[in-house]
Amino acid sequence: MDEFQFIKHIEQNFYRQSTIRKGTGDDAAVFTQNYQETVVAKDMLVENVHFSRKTMEPFHIGYKGLAANISDLAAMGASPAFYLVGISIPPNWSIKEIEDIYNGFKAISNHYGMDLIGGDTVSGNELVLSVTVIGFVNKNRIRYRHLAKDGDVVFVTGHLGDSQAGLHLLTSATSMERFNDVDYFIHRHRMPTPRVKFSKAIETIPRVSLNDISDGLASEANEIAEASQVDIIIFDKKIPSHPSYNQFPLNDQKKWKYFGGEDFELLGTVSPSDWSKLEEAARISDTRLSKIGYVSDKKDRSGRVYLERTGQSRIQLKKEGYNHLSR
Ligand SMILES: Nc1ncnc2c1ncn2[C@@H]1O[C@H](COP(=O)(O)OP(=O)(O)O)[C@@H](O)[C@H]1O
Ligand SMILES: Cc1ncc(C[n+]2csc(CCOP(=O)(O)OP(=O)(O)O)c2C)c(N)n1
Numbered sequence: 001m002d003e004f005q006f007i008k009h010i011e012q013n014f015y016r017q018s019t020i021r022k023g024t025g026d027d028a029a030v031f032t033q034n035y036q037e038t039v040v041a042k043d044m045l046v047e048n049v050h051f052s053r054k055t056m057e058p059f060h061i062g063y064k065g066l067a068a069n070i071s072d073l074a075a076m077g078a079s080p081a082f083y084l085v086g087i088s089i090p091p092n093w094s095i096k097e098i099e100d101i102y103n104g105f106k107a108i109s110n111h112y113g114m115d116l117i118g119g120d121t122v123s124g125n126e127l128v129l130s131v132t133v134i135g136f137v138n139k140n141r142i143r144y145r146h147l148a149k150d151g152d153v154v155f156v157t158g159h160l161g162d163s164q165a166g167l168h169l170l171t172s173a174t175s176m177e178r179f180n181d182v183d184y185f186i187h188r189h190r191m192p193t194p195r196v197k198f199s200k201a202i203e204t205i206p207r208v209s210l211n212d213i214s215d216g217l218a219s220e221a222n223e224i225a226e227a228s229q230v231d232i233i234i235f236d237k238k239i240p241s242h243p244s245y246n247q248f249p250l251n252d253q254k255k256w257k258y259f260g261g262e263d264f265e266l267l268g269t270v271s272p273s274d275w276s277k278l279e280e281a282a283r284i285s286d287t288r289l290s291k292i293g294y295v296s297d298k299k300d301r302s303g304r305v306y307l308e309r310t311g312q313s314r315i316q317l318k319k320e321g322y323n324h325l326s327r
């Protein structure tokens, strides 16, 4: 199969989005849009950085590559619509394996009614995916990270630390039989759920600041604090974790839930007067929701995040987490 046959092979034969005028097959895609804001994001997935052939099957690579991107749309309040895929294919990957990556894309894109409208195919030394997503959101419902205000409630969806626990189970030398809920943790690592349903369900709330947790809670909370120029206080004991999470070494538990990343949960802040609406949205979207802290209303704020631990002094939670250029 050559490059052109490959493209023909992966093209969709119909489109779900009615706004599409031209998908794949010309020099560029064309869609029309009139009243909503257009939201665009890109995240890459690179062999031996984001996955290894030991930790992920080809299907998971496609699924997670698109899930990570959809997560950024959810973090802006946007509904996913389109995606484009740049792929560098090494010679030692079979066409069947590449097809399976695309089966991963198809599985999650079907779920959100998204269309593949373009991309690029090249040969390379390592498998590299560069995915671009496009979504739409109503003008006054964009969930910027600079929208946090004094006195807000700080919340998070789901459980934290699961993804790195899954990676640990996939890579550590100790036998998996020693652990409970192995399949759950591995699934959370390989096939994370972007919180689109929750993000849509909170549409009635006028102001929410939101970030998705790709680099760890500490990093994402600092991004909200810096962008909004507020101080955030987080209660250590309120961080939600899976019932079996406490089977891992204490140090790892702490490391993964604050600095691990790839959980693709949503972290945000909302006015206390909208908290009950948020709870209702969590209920109807079947999403776990936890109140984990608050935005300080003191005047001397500096865009920092602090951690409160029972019986211990308050410490600053620094912007540490997964960082590609920390050398
Ligand atoms: N190489 C790059 N060129 C241009 N913009 C970039 C580049 N890398 C990151 N960005 C932009 O920087 C911002 C933060 O990126 P990132 O930390 O990867 O976000 P996220 O963690 O939400 O995926 C985004 O607006 C992103 O588009
Ligand atoms: C083999 C392997 N090693 C390490 C990791 C852990 N890891 C890789 S990237 C990453 C953070 C998220 O990736 P990034 O590209 O920073 O996403 P973004 O913040 O741009 O959405 C983590 C925790 C992994 N998933 N697989």
Ligand SMILES: [Mg+2]
Residues within 6 Å of the ligand: 042, 043, 044
């Ligand atoms: Mg990114």
Ligand SMILES: [Mg+2]
Residues within 6 Å of the ligand: 071, 072, 075, 211, 212, 213, 214
């Ligand atoms: Mg993000």
Ligand SMILES: [Mg+2]
Residues within 6 Å of the ligand: 043, 068, 069, 072, 214
């Ligand atoms: Mg991202």
